[in-house]
Amino acid sequence: MSLAYEEKPDFMASGSVRVRVPAKINLHLGVGPLRADGYHDLATVYQAISLYDDVHAHRSDTLALTIDGEGAGSLPLDDDNLAVRAVKALAAHTGLPAHARLHITKNIPVAGGLAGGSADCAATLVACDALWGTGLSRDELATIAATLGSDIPFLVLGGTALGTGRGEQVNPVLAAGTWHWVVGVAAGGLSTPAVYREIDRLRELGTAPDPAGSPDPLLAALRQPDPEVLAAVLANDLQAAAVSLRPQLRTTLHAGIDEGALAALVSGSGPTCLFLARDAEHANTLAASLAGRGVCRTVRTAHGPVSGARVTA
Ligand SMILES: C[C@](O)(CO)[C@H](O)COP(=O)(O)OP(=O)(O)OC[C@H]1O[C@@H](n2ccc(N)nc2=O)[C@H](O)[C@@H]1O
Ligand SMILES: Nc1ncnc2c1ncn2[C@@H]1O[C@H](COP(=O)(O)OP(=O)(O)OP(=O)(O)O)[C@@H](O)[C@H]1O
Numbered sequence: 201m202s203l204a205y206e207e208k209p210d211f212m213a214s215g216s217v218r219v220r221v222p223a224k225i226n227l228h229l230g231v232g233p234l235r236a237d238g239y240h241d242l243a244t245v246y247q248a249i250s251l252y253d254d255v256h257a258h259r260s261d262t263l264a265l266t267i268d269g270e271g272a273g274s275l276p277l278d279d280d281n282l283a284v285r286a287v288k289a290l291a292a293h294t295g296l297p298a299h300a301r302l303h304i305t306k307n308i309p310v311a312g313g314l315a316g317g318s319a320d321c322a323a324t325l326v327a328c329d330a331l332w333g334t335g336l337s338r339d340e341l342a343t344i345a346a347t348l349g350s351d352i353p354f355l356v357l358g359g360t361a362l363g364t365g366r367g368e369q370v371n372p373v374l375a376a377g378t379w380h381w382v383v384g385v386a387a388g389g390l391s392t393p394a395v396y397r398e399i400d401r402l403r404e405l406g407t408a409p410d411p412a413g414s415p416d417p418l419l420a421a422l423r424q425p426d427p428e429v430l431a432a433v434l435a436n437d438l439q440a441a442a443v444s445l446r447p448q449l450r451t452t453l454h455a456g457i458d459e460g461a462l463a464a465l466v467s468g469s470g471p472t473c474l475f476l477a478r479d480a481e482h483a484n485t486l487a488a489s490l491a492g493r494g495v496c497r498t499v500r501t502a503h504g505p506v507s508g509a510r511v512t513a
Contacts, residue, residue, distance in 0.1 A: 226436060228412060241366065246370070247359075250503050255302060281320075289348055309472060374423055384490060399437060442469060
């Protein structure tokens with residue numbers, strides 16, 4: 201990934217920084233065999249969509265975290281929280297003390313396959329970089345991000361990008377327009393390692409569908425404006441595993457197609473389901489019909505691509 205260094209204003213004077221960070225979806229998620237290090241090689245196409253968490257970082261002489269919003273009560277506030285790990289990793293990298301008071305407002309569903317924890321981690325790296333005046337480039341932040349989780353470098357970058365390696369090597373790709381999504385959030389989450397274990401198990405049994413293969417057709421579909429063309433090439437190798445662990449997802453996916461979605465697929469490791477709409481108006485009517493079917497805990501609309509973690513104030 202190569203991005204130009206961005207000049208940042210001096211936030212040390214005001215004493216606080218706000219960062220807005222999007223959720224991610226995978227338009228193509230090709231999963232290779234299990235590697236010796238416990239990860240899988242991926243060929244994935246990420247897109248950042250307009251569901252956001254906000255991280256507000258204040259100067260402090262200790263490290264403290266509070267969270268409100270969707271699913272806040274279920275989240276750890278200690279070193280298990282990826283935002284706390286981000287503060288410590290940036291401090292270790294720069295030699296500065298790991299001091300910040302963080303407040304996260306969650307809007308991205310937890311454990312939904314939308315990378316909400318990764319998003320908060322990316323946002324905290326960007327926020328503390330600005331708050332402490334460390335002035336690291338996006339590339340340097342992405343390198344630290346890769347040590348904390350596979351999806352995190354993409355959330356620093358945003359937009360639409362090809363992810364390789366275990367997903368941590370990201371390169372921007374061209375997307376011709378804006379795509380409109382309906383996001384069907386399920387009750388409860390799915391564990392990402394459990395979903396990867398399940399695809400390995402299904403493959404060993406010989407019952408997994410054919411692998412998604414090359415992302416090239418998807419990359420070509422992104423360079424033209426017709427959503428029907430994109431709909432035909434969306435693919436997720438983890439979908440069979442998520443459906444195997446949560447069979448109700450099959451009903452949710454079928455309900456979306458019945459209601460007129462151009463395509464339906466599981467988001468990342470699930471259980472959130474994504475439905476592609478023709479345009480913003482179609483997304484609103486599709487969301488209303490799906491909500492009426494009662495197959496999701498909540499239904500939201502979103503568009504993509506949008507920027508990665510960005511300072512807003
Ligand atoms: C499902 C996706 O969201 C698709 O983008 C990601 O692959 C998951 O990325 P993530 O949540 O950042 O995952 P990490 O925190 O790096 O890894 C969590 C666990 O997921 C599994 N994992 C993750 C990434 C990968 N390429 N292969 C894996 O097998 C491993 O069991 C790993 O221990
Ligand atoms: N700031 C955070 N927000 C959400 N989850 C967090 C956070 N920090 C740590 N976690 C832990 O990470 C787990 C997965 O949460 P997350 O919302 O990132 O899942 P996900 O969307 O399925 O992720 P991915 O798509 O990257 O696999 C949660 O169960 C939670 O305990």
